[in-house]
Amino acid sequence: MGILKELQNRILIADGAMGTLLYSFGVDYCFEELNLLQPDRITKIHEAYIEAGAEVIQTNTYGANYLKLARYGLEDQVKDINAAAIKIAKKAANGKAYVLGTLGGIRSIKKSAATIEEIKRSFREQLYTFLLEGVDGLLLETFYDLDELKTVLQIARKETELPIIAQVSIHEVAVLQDGTPLADALKQLEDLGADVVGLNCRLGPHHITKALEEVPLPERAFLSAYPNASLPDYIDGRLIYESDAEYFGECAVNLRNQGVRLIGGCCGTTPRHIKAVREKIQGLAPITYKEVKVKQTEPTVTVLSKRNKPHLHEIVAKERSVIVELDTPKTLNTTSFLEGAKALKEAGIDALTMADNSLASPRICNMAMAAIVKNELGIRPLVHITCRDRNLIGLQSHLMGLDALGIDQVLAVTGDPTKIGDFPGATSVYDLSSFELISLIKQLNEGITFSGKPLQKKTSFSVAAAFNPNVRHLDKAIKRLEKKIKHGADYFISQPIFDEKKFLEVYEHTKHLSKPIYIGIMPIVSSQNAEFLHNEVPGIKLTDEIREKMARCGSDREKAKMEGIAIAKSLIDAAFDLFNGIYLITPFMRYDMTVKLVQYIHQKCANRVQERKITN
Numbered sequence: 001m002g003i004l005k006e007l008q009n010r011i012l013i014a015d016g017a018m019g020t021l022l023y024s025f026g027v028d029y030c031f032e033e034l035n036l037l038q039p040d041r042i043t044k045i046h047e048a049y050i051e052a053g054a055e056v057i058q059t060n061t062y063g064a065n066y067l068k069l070a071r072y073g074l075e076d077q078v079k080d081i082n083a084a085a086i087k088i089a090k091k092a093a094n095g096k097a098y099v100l101g102t103l104g105g106i107r108s109i110k111k112s113a114a115t116i117e118e119i120k121r122s123f124r125e126q127l128y129t130f131l132l133e134g135v136d137g138l139l140l141e142t143f144y145d146l147d148e149l150k151t152v153l154q155i156a157r158k159e160t161e162l163p164i165i166a167q168v169s170i171h172e173v174a175v176l177q178d179g180t181p182l183a184d185a186l187k188q189l190e191d192l193g194a195d196v197v198g199l200n201c202r203l204g205p206h207h208i209t210k211a212l213e214e215v216p217l218p219e220r221a222f223l224s225a226y227p228n229a230s231l232p233d234y235i236d237g238r239l240i241y242e243s244d245a246e247y248f249g250e251c252a253v254n255l256r257n258q259g260v261r262l263i264g265g266c267c268g269t270t271p272r273h274i275k276a277v278r279e280k281i282q283g284l285a286p287i288t289y290k291e292v293k294v295k296q297t298e299p300t301v302t303v304l305s306k307r308n309k310p311h312l313h314e315i316v317a318k319e320r321s322v323i324v325e326l327d328t329p330k331t332l333n334t335t336s337f338l339e340g341a342k343a344l345k346e347a348g349i350d351a352l353t354m355a356d357n358s359l360a361s362p363r364i365c366n367m368a369m370a371a372i373v374k375n376e377l378g379i380r381p382l383v384h385i386t387c388r389d390r391n392l393i394g395l396q397s398h399l400m401g402l403d404a405l406g407i408d409q410v411l412a413v414t415g416d417p418t419k420i421g422d423f424p425g426a427t428s429v430y431d432l433s434s435f436e437l438i439s440l441i442k443q444l445n446e447g448i449t450f451s452g453k454p455l456q457k458k459t460s461f462s463v464a465a466a467f468n469p470n471v472r473h474l475d476k477a478i479k480r481l482e483k484k485i486k487h488g489a490d491y492f493i494s495q496p497i498f499d500e501k502k503f504l505e506v507y508e509h510t511k512h513l514s515k516p517i518y519i520g521i522m523p524i525v526s527s528q529n530a531e532f533l534h535n536e537v538p539g540i541k542l543t544d545e546i547r548e549k550m551a552r553c554g555s556d557r558e559k560a561k562m563e564g565i566a567i568a569k570s571l572i573d574a575a576f577d578l579f580n581g582i583y584l585i586t587p588f589m590r591y592d593m594t595v596k597l598v599q600y601i602h603q604k605c606a607n608r609v610q611e612r613k614i615t616n
């Protein structure tokens with residue numbers, strides 16, 4: 001008769017999980033490859049679901065697309081794996097159940113997981129196999145990203161008149177990750193031609209039912225729901241679901257009361273769950289009228305963070321500005337650090353920048369020290385944030401914490417690789433690239449979280465990005481700066497430059513940029529330090545003259561210090577008229593050196609003012 005015709009008059013029961021069932025049997029490789037390697041195993045699962053009461057089953061093809069199979073080196077077998085899955089499901093159904101060809105969503109929370117073009121290509125390949133082999137309908141399931149689902153639905157709708165079931169997945173009751181209310185999303189899918197719209201996975205029956213309370217009965221389409229068995233627990237490295245099938249069956253009645261006509265199960269469900277659904281649903285007619293619960297939306301008050309001072313990017317765009325890096329201690333002794341911070345404040349810096357575990361070695365958390373210098377010493381902190389040490393959850397929480405502390409100057413960087421640090425084997429997170437981190441911060445400035453939820457307040461971050469001019473191809477580095485600007489960078493802070501001639505070259509390459517630069521200068525402390533920088537730090541080359549000057553100081557620490565300061569002063573002279581912003585890096589807690597350089601810059605500014613007065 002056809003699925004849609006049946007749904008006009010009755011509720012259809014679908015099957016439950018395939019992946020988590022296989023996983024619970026100990027399979028932890030590519031589930032879809034089993035269509036080729038162990039077809040009998042898949043057949044038995046289908047049969048068990050049909051035996052339990054499923055009238056609609058789905059092919060074992062959830063991740064059988066080019067992009068996901070590529071993780072297992074199986075990208076060339078898309079057609080074979082899908083074709084085999086359809087044959088297995090049809091044979092198992094044997095006319096007793098409808099067979100849906102399943103296509104799973106690719107993106108999760110990160111849009112960057114795959115481009116729309118890649119998704120389209122990958123989807124089409126899988127779709128054509130379904131259409132060639134023949135199925136009773138298509139199940140587009142577990143789509144977190146509404147744009148992705150809409151894109152693939154449009155492709156499918158154009159290619160076939162088969163019934164299409166389009167299902168989103170949600171993290172939070174009745175709202176998609178981009179903030180779209182579930183009811184709106186399902187309406188959009190219906191308008192794009194989906195025959196059945198609904199949701200599956202991620203949440204258990206309780207939350208899925210709650211979400212559906214806000215969804216009206218569609219005008220033309222039908223509603224579907226495939227909840228997980230429960231919320232997942234993580235035990236001994238495995239995701240475990242509560243498996244009270246009886247409860248799941250009872251919940252199916254609630255789904256029916258919300259107007260759902262196609263009821264199945266997702267992760268953690270088993271043939272026992274489906275049997276329970278059948279027992280509870282049997283004999284119940286679908287509802288034809290429902291009261292929709294109107295969501296009590298809290299008014300979205302979006303206030304701006306309070307700001308007393310202009311941001312650094314606003315200052316440096318107009319006038320001379322000096323920021324100094326003083327890295328937080330590697331031990332719990334904060335005395336020198338705080339003394340240094342105080343001395344630099346007295347010297348008149350605009351901000352104290354604190355790296356985020358630079359060189360991938362742990363130091364006292366820069367957020368903690370930033371709060372201390374801000375609150376106790378009245379210094380404006382600038383906090384570096386790497387993508388290396390925090391996942392997406394950690395990054396957003398960190399930024400929200402900085403806002404709560406009133407710290408609004410940040411530098412978004414990728415972070416030095418762990419292999420150069422104290423813990424070479426440590427995990428690097430990199431959920432986000434530096435570009436994406438910049439975008440995330442700018443999104444918080446709009447009062448919206450990464451997943452599109454309102455924050456009820458707009459943060460007010462001024463976002464710096466890193467600029468490494470010590471590269472072989474400066475043009476490529478400049479392209480990265482342009483990209484960082486597109487993502488929202490307000491200004492740049494550069495790695496130190498050790499060659500007077502380099503400033504002009506950097507100036508010429510960057511003068512077209514719309515954002516200002518704090519150019520980096522770091523005093524050298526010894527000949528050993530000079531040789532290390534020259535020979536071991538990629539991209540950094542010191543002139544022979546500088547190396548000779550430092551070598552002449554031998555092991556005389558005081559002499560080397562004076563020479564290091566003198567060299568840094570010459571570098572400041574070379575940079576002075578080209579860049580408003582000077583970023584001084586304090587080497588090895590030697591703030592006595594950076595204090596002298598800050599004073600030098602201020603003196604130079606005062607002299608300039610004096611000279612101008614005289615010439616006028």
Ligand SMILES: Cc1cc2nc3c(=O)[nH]c(=O)nc-3n(C[C@H](O)[C@H](O)[C@H](O)COP(=O)(O)OP(=O)(O)OC[C@H]3O[C@@H](n4cnc5c(N)ncnc54)[C@H](O)[C@@H]3O)c2cc1C
Nearest residue numbers: 355356358384413414415416434466467476477493494495
């Ligand atoms: C001012 C400043 C502050 C920093 N603070 C910290 C800190 O607090 N903690 C820390 O761990 N690290 C810090 N770093 C180091 C920085 O994270 C690394 O140098 C990183 O590799 C580059 O940072 P990014 O954010 O500019 O990377 P991105 O521009 O995002 O570059 C990311 C990747 O691309 C590569 N890449 C960059 N430019 C080019 C190019 N021109 N051609 C080809 N490939 C390229 C990089 O090597 C890197 O692997 C800082 C660097 C700067 C300049």
Ligand code: MET
Nearest residue numbers: 017018019020062142201
């Ligand atoms: C990750 S959502 C579940 C996908 C598919 N329906 C399965 O059960 O394997």
Ligand SMILES: [Zn+2]
Nearest residue numbers: 201202266267
């Ligand atoms: Zn699932």
